[in-house]
Amino acid sequence: MSTPSLDDVAHRVQRAAPLVAALSDAQRRNALVQAAASIRRHEAAILAANEQDQESAAAEGASPTVVDRLRLDANRIESMAQGLETVAALPDPVGVIVEQRTLANGLAIERVQVPLGIVGVIYENRPNVTCDVAGLCVRSGNVAFLRGSSGALHSNKAIVAALQEGFSDAGIPVDAVALVEDVSHENAIAFMQLTDVLDVLIPRGGPRLIRSMREHATVPIILDGDGNCHIYIDEFADLEMATTIVVNAKTQRPGVCNAMESLVLHESIAGEMLDMLSRTMPEVRLLGDERAIALDHRIEAATVDDFSTEFLDLVASVALVDSVHDAIDHIARHGSGHSEAIITRDQETAELFLSRVDAAAVLWNASTRFVDGGELGLGSEVGISTQKLHARGPMGLAALMSIKWVIRGEGQIRS
Amino acid sequence: MSTPSLDDVAHRVQRAAPLVAALSDAQRRNALVQAAASIRRHEAAILAANEQDQESAAAEGASPTVVDRLRLDANRIESMAQGLETVAALPDPVGVIVEQRTLANGLAIERVQVPLGIVGVIYENRPNVTCDVAGLCVRSGNVAFLRGSSGALHSNKAIVAALQEGFSDAGIPVDAVALVEDVSHENAIAFMQLTDVLDVLIPRGGPRLIRSMREHATVPIILDGDGNCHIYIDEFADLEMATTIVVNAKTQRPGVCNAMESLVLHESIAGEMLDMLSRTMPEVRLLGDERAIALDHRIEAATVDDFSTEFLDLVASVALVDSVHDAIDHIARHGSGHSEAIITRDQETAELFLSRVDAAAVLWNASTRFVDGGELGLGSEVGISTQKLHARGPMGLAALMSIKWVIRGEGQIRS
Numbered sequence: 001m002s003t004p005s006l007d008d009v010a011h012r013v014q015r016a017a018p019l020v021a022a023l024s025d026a027q028r029r030n031a032l033v034q035a036a037a038s039i040r041r042h043e044a045a046i047l048a049a050n051e052q053d054q055e056s057a058a059a060e061g062a063s064p065t066v067v068d069r070l071r072l073d074a075n076r077i078e079s080m081a082q083g084l085e086t087v088a089a090l091p092d093p094v095g096v097i098v099e100q101r102t103l104a105n106g107l108a109i110e111r112v113q114v115p116l117g118i119v120g121v122i123y124e125n126r127p128n129v130t131c132d133v134a135g136l137c138v139r140s141g142n143v144a145f146l147r148g149s150s151g152a153l154h155s156n157k158a159i160v161a162a163l164q165e166g167f168s169d170a171g172i173p174v175d176a177v178a179l180v181e182d183v184s185h186e187n188a189i190a191f192m193q194l195t196d197v198l199d200v201l202i203p204r205g206g207p208r209l210i211r212s213m214r215e216h217a218t219v220p221i222i223l224d225g226d227g228n229c230h231i232y233i234d235e236f237a238d239l240e241m242a243t244t245i246v247v248n249a250k251t252q253r254p255g256v257c258n259a260m261e262s263l264v265l266h267e268s269i270a271g272e273m274l275d276m277l278s279r280t281m282p283e284v285r286l287l288g289d290e291r292a293i294a295l296d297h298r299i300e301a302a303t304v305d306d307f308s309t310e311f312l313d314l315v316a317s318v319a320l321v322d323s324v325h326d327a328i329d330h331i332a333r334h335g336s337g338h339s340e341a342i343i344t345r346d347q348e349t350a351e352l353f354l355s356r357v358d359a360a361a362v363l364w365n366a367s368t369r370f371v372d373g374g375e376l377g378l379g380s381e382v383g384i385s386t387q388k389l390h391a392r393g394p395m396g397l398a399a400l401m402s403i404k405w406v407i408r409g410e411g412q413i414r415s
Numbered sequence: 416m417s418t419p420s421l422d423d424v425a426h427r428v429q430r431a432a433p434l435v436a437a438l439s440d441a442q443r444r445n446a447l448v449q450a451a452a453s454i455r456r457h458e459a460a461i462l463a464a465n466e467q468d469q470e471s472a473a474a475e476g477a478s479p480t481v482v483d484r485l486r487l488d489a490n491r492i493e494s495m496a497q498g499l500e501t502v503a504a505l506p507d508p509v510g511v512i513v514e515q516r517t518l519a520n521g522l523a524i525e526r527v528q529v530p531l532g533i534v535g536v537i538y539e540n541r542p543n544v545t546c547d548v549a550g551l552c553v554r555s556g557n558v559a560f561l562r563g564s565s566g567a568l569h570s571n572k573a574i575v576a577a578l579q580e581g582f583s584d585a586g587i588p589v590d591a592v593a594l595v596e597d598v599s600h601e602n603a604i605a606f607m608q609l610t611d612v613l614d615v616l617i618p619r620g621g622p623r624l625i626r627s628m629r630e631h632a633t634v635p636i637i638l639d640g641d642g643n644c645h646i647y648i649d650e651f652a653d654l655e656m657a658t659t660i661v662v663n664a665k666t667q668r669p670g671v672c673n674a675m676e677s678l679v680l681h682e683s684i685a686g687e688m689l690d691m692l693s694r695t696m697p698e699v700r701l702l703g704d705e706r707a708i709a710l711d712h713r714i715e716a717a718t719v720d721d722f723s724t725e726f727l728d729l730v731a732s733v734a735l736v737d738s739v740h741d742a743i744d745h746i747a748r749h750g751s752g753h754s755e756a757i758i759t760r761d762q763e764t765a766e767l768f769l770s771r772v773d774a775a776a777v778l779w780n781a782s783t784r785f786v787d788g789g790e791l792g793l794g795s796e797v798g799i800s801t802q803k804l805h806a807r808g809p810m811g812l813a814a815l816m817s818i819k820w821v822i823r824g825e826g827q828i829r830s
Contacts, residue, residue, distance in 0.1 A: 018747075022771070101792065107781055109791060116803050117773070199803050218629055220636075220804045241826040248828035332433075354821050356437070358532070366522055366824030375829065376524060376820070377516065388531050388614050388817035389635045390805035402803035405791070406769050409781030411656040413663035414790065 003181045006190055010197045013118055013145050016175035021115045021141045023172055025092040031176070032088035032135055035166030036081040039131065042162040043077050049158035050127065057125075057151055065255055070125045070152055080131040080159075087135045087379040093397045094141045108408040113401045115141035117199035120219070121382065122147045122188065124205045127155035132380040134163050134177040140400040143176050145198065147191050150183040157181065192217035199402075202395075204383050222391055222399070224383030226310040227257030227338035229368040232327040232353065233273055234344035235266040241365060242343040243276045248367045249341070251281055255312045257384060258339055258371045262307060262317045264327045270320050271295045288318035295320075307334045324349050328356050335359060337386045339371040360386055360393035418596045421605055425612045428533055428560050431590035436530045436556045440507040442587055447503035447550050450581030451496040454546065457577040458492050464573035465542065472540075472566055480670055485540045485567055495546040495574075502550045502794040508812045509556045525821040530556035532614040534815060535634070536797065537562045537603065539620045542570035547795040549578050549592040555815040558591050560613065562606050565598040572596065607632035614817075617810075619798050637806055637814070639798030641725045642672030642753035644783040647742040647768065648688055649759035650681040656780060657758040658691045663782045664756070666696055670727045672799060673754050673786045677722060677732045679742045685735050686710045703733035710735075722749045739764050743771050750774060752801045754786040775801055775808035 023031075039046070050072040057067050099111040119142045123129045130146055137144035148156040156179055164174040180191060189212070192201060198219040203209050213221060231249060233242045249260035263286075265273055274296040277284075286292075287302035299318060306317045307330075321327045324342070331340050341363040342353040350364040361371040371394065373381025378396025385391045391399035438446075454461070465487040472482050514526040534557045538544045545561055552559035563571040571594055579589040595606060604627070607616060613634040618624050628636060646664060648657045664675035678701075680688055689711040692699075701707070702717035714733060721732045722745075736742045739757070746755050756778040757768040765779040776786040786809065788796025793811025800806045806814035 018771075018773075103790075103792065107785060114773075214633055220802060222804070238826070244826065244828055252829060350823075354823075356433075358433075358529075359819070361820040361822060363822040364824060365826050366822055367828045369829035370522060370822060370824075370827070371820070375518075377518065387635060389637070392818045393820045403807045404774070405776035405786070405808045407776060407778040407781055407785060408765075408769075409779060409785075411653070411659065411780050412785070413659055413782045414667060414784035 006180060006182060006187055009145070009178050009180060010194060012175040013143050013178050014197060016173040017118050017143045019173050020138065020143050020176045021117070023141065025094070027170065027172055028092070028094075028139055028141065029088045031138055031167050031170040031172045032084045034170040035135070035163045036084040036088075038162045038166030038169065039077060039081045039084065039159070042158065042165070043074065046077060046155065046158040046162065047072060047074075049154035052154045053152055062151075066125060070127070070155070072127055072155060076128060080128050083132055083380045084135040087139050087397075090139065090379050090397060093401050098403070105412050106410060107412055110406040112404050112406055114404045116400055116402050118143045118145055118197055119382070119400060120145045120147065120191065120194070120198040120201040122191065122201065122203045122205065122209065122213075124149045124209070125152045127152050127159055129204065130156045130159045130179070131163065133382050134160075136380060136382055136397060136400060138167070138172070138176050140397045142400050143178070145178050145180075147180040147183070147188065153181065153183055188212070189216045192219065195219050202383050222383070222385050222389075222395070223387045225338070225386035226336045227259070227384070227386075228261045228308060228310050228334060228336040229258060229339045229341070230262040230264050230331050230335060231260050231341045231343065231368065232264040232321075232324070232331070233266060233269060234324060234327075234342060234346065234349055235268045236346040236349060237266075237269060237343040238345055239269060239273055239276060242273060243280050245341070245343060245365070245367050246277060247281050249369055250284055250316055251314065252369060254314050256369075257310070258368050259312070260316060260368055261310055262319070262334065264319050264321055264330055265292070266327070267291070267320050267322055274299070274318075283314050285315045286318050287315065289320060291320040292318045310336070324353055328353060331357055331359075338384065339363065339368040341366065341368050360384065421595060421597060421602055424560070424593050424595060425609060427590040428558050428593050429612060431588040432533050432558045434588050435553065435558050435591045436532065438556065438587055440509070442585065443507070443509075443554055443556065444503045446553055446582050446585040446587045446591070447499045449585040450550070450578045451499040451503075453577045453581035453584065454492060454496045454499065454574070457573065457580070458489065461492060461570065461573040461577065462487060462489075464569035467569045468567055477566070481540060484670075485542070485570070487542055487570060491543060495543050498547055498795045499550045502554050502812075505554065505794050505812060508816050513818070520827050521825060522827055523823040527819050527821050528816045529819045531815055531817050533558045533560055533612055534797070535560045535562070535606065535609070535613040535616040537606065537616065537618045537620065537624065537628075539564045539624070540567045542567050542574060544619065545571045545574045545594070546578065548797050549575075551795060551797055551812055551815060553582070553587070553591050555812045557815050558593070560593050560595075562595040562598070562603060568596065568598055603627070604631045607634065610634050617798050637798070637800050637804075637810070638802045640753070640801035641751040642674070642799070642801075643676050643723060643725050643749060643751040644673060644754045644756070645677040645679055645746050645750060646675050646756045646758065646783065647679040647736075647739070647746070648681060648684060649739060649742075649757060649761065649764055650683040651761040651764060652681075652684060652758040653760055654684060654688055654691060657688065658695050660756070660758060660780070660782050661692060662696050664784055665699055665731055666729065667784060669729050671784075672725070673783050674727070675731060675783055676725055677734070677749065679734050679736055679745055680707070681739075681742070682706070682735050682737055689714070689733075698729055700730045701733050702730065704735060706735040707733045725751070739768055743768060746772055746774075753799065754778065754783040756781065756783050775799065
């Protein structure tokens with residue numbers, strides 16, 4: 001069978017969108033339940049396809065991290081299916097009336113949540129994204145138009161086939177999810193320029209993808225950007241708590257966007273804190289400014305770029321500051337607007353930090369690793385927005401909705 | 416005095432933004448009240464500057480419509496001042512907690528409204544936009560970075576000077592509003608590419624501006640697009656009401672985006688309706704499809720493009736349809752997603768239309784002219800969004816806000 005062209009897939013998606021938008025709550029809910037059953041039923045086929053992708057990746061000399069992100073196993077497939085069921089059980093966002101008023105002239109005004117329409121996602125080697133995004137889109141009356149990486153193509157095709165079978169079982173349009181199978185670079189650019197098709201495009205990938213989007217995309221975008229997440233340890237911090245949180249945020253899963261990348265220390269506790277960290281996470285390389293190095297000779301010299309780098313590895317930058325104000329300034333200069341935390345026992349200092357730091361998420365005495373759709377109760381997530389428009393932070397169902405003004409009158413005209 | 420460079424103005428705006436975001440409700444409210452007083456105090460200077468702009472426009476052979484959009488008088492200045500006072504009295508959008516939950520692990524989660532930061536607006540010859548946008552921005556803790564047209568430069572400078580004097584009287588940063596005074600074409604493009612400065616850019620202008628934005632802009636955009644607004648007269652319409660509404664929507668102010676441009680008639684009432692309209696608005700040229708012309712020989716033949724055209728004049732397209740479904744399809748093909756109305760006495764038909772038509776605003780038995788921030792209770796408007804992301808329809812204070820996740824813990828880490 002030949003690979004369908006981008007145009008063909010786009011036409012199918014466009015036909016499906018109004019039909020999916022008009023489905024009832026029960027129909028969309030049932031579609032996800034059927035899709036979960038189908039994913040479980042097709043476990044063997046999905047694992048076989050994934051095996052092919054892993055072998056190609058290994059043959060091309062991909063790093064263990066890349067192969068790990070690609071790998072599916074029975075547990076990961078089960079958690080994809082459970083993810084669909086969790087999202088199926090969430091309250092229906094379609095048709096929710098967010099505001100209702102009657103004007104003096106008698107006009108009845110409502111602002112009602114409606115689906116965005118066609119949601120495009122470009123993403124890299126994580127096949128579970130295929131399932132998570134499709135589930136959130138269909139639950140919210142949207143169509144998912146997906147462009148995964150070439151390295152995960154077999155896995156993605158098998159997952160989409162299983163989802164479509166579930167949708168068919170539920171009697172909803174199978175094109176509620178569609179996959180771009182021609183994964184050439186030229187086609188990626190054509191995808192970013194489908195202005196009459198995509199209502200939004202969400203890129204999930206590294207700096208190269210983001211640059212390419214900035215250069216080529218003509219459709220509206222929500223950026224799922226870098227996470228250069230800071231933890232600031234204040235002079236009034238509980239240092240035991242600080243150590244526990246830093247170790248969790250840095251080492252539990254260093255390759256993800258909500259891991260800590262930069263440590264900011266109040267000078268009064270810096271020496272003690274560095275001692276505690278060198279005992280509890282000796283495997284982490286620390287790159288520091290001059291003041292940090294003067295305190296602890298195990299710290300290597302950081303370049304200016306290091307303070308703005310998302311290492312995604314067992315590496316962190318360290319900067320010393322004289323006050324919470326300096327910490328806020330440091331974060332404003334180097335942060336990527338993802339997640340920024342303060343550890344302190346002092347409420348006033350904490351609230352100052354929470355209100356003045358400009359990021360998608362700010363945390364007080366908690367690990368940055370909590371900034372995640374699943375952890376925060378969204379079921380799963382389409383991504384984590386680091387921009388300020390439309391959606392900011394973990395994006396669940398609410399991020400996939402638009403608004404419509406509905407105005408009911410009795411013949412009113414404007415004077 | 417030499418014209419300040421774009422970079423200089425950008426730096427001033429960037430310094431002001433965090434200060435404006437940190438102002439209290441009372442400070443921002445008072446700033447608008449003082450600005451209104453200052454606008455009134457400087458009426459003579461503003462009118463003199465506006466006179467210069469009008470003379471230049473007339474000398475360059477501008478059309479009466481263009482000169483009218485440019486013209487200020489004592490009434491228009493008073494209504495600018497009153498607009499500031501209305502917006503000052505609106506509830507504070509900053510810091511509003513839109514969601515609050517405590518997770519099972521004890522984390523307290525809030526989603527809080529925060530200002531976007533720096534709001535850029537590019538607009539054409541309407542000096543009142545300068546005042547409206549500045550008022551909405553400052554009320555919501557944002558900075559207004561404005562790039563008006565060369566034709567309104569004197570007026571805009573005089574208005575910004577008055578606003579800044581008011582802000583100074585209120586003790587808030589004068590750079591809460593800033594005007595780009597170098598209005599060259601190259602500078603407009605540079606403005607659209609201020610990615611480190613602008614949190615959002617809102618274009619208010621014609622198709623040429625929109626095309627230029629699509630081509631050059633690298634900052635996030637909210638489109639204030641065309642209004643090819645339809646009114647569908649259903650077979651169950653009250654034809655007297657329909658006539659009144661169509662005449663209001665078409666003729667009351669033909670040059671605005673919420674005026675009716677396209678009439679869609681159910682075939683069963685089309686003949687009678689066209690008779691009534693030829694009596695009540697004989698000055699309007701009607702361009703119709705073959706079925707319309709067959710009914711009424713005064714109708715001229717429409718091209719396909721006419722059905723997608725925003726005439727902004729005493730002209731309208733007319734199409735006949737056999738059902739509400741055909742009307743919905745016609746609007747889906749030709750509409751611009753602004754405002755679409757149905758006139759009918761049948762509730763079921765009305766609700767079908769309201770739910771299936773995909774536009775910023777849908778209306779039942781009311782004039783499209785109501786789709787306006789002032790009319791709908793927003794105080795004034797930054798524009799009318801025809802896109803689906805972030806804001807849709809008239810944009811008031813809510814459209815100028817972003818969200819921040821605030822997470823408070825007691826040492827929680829992720830397992």
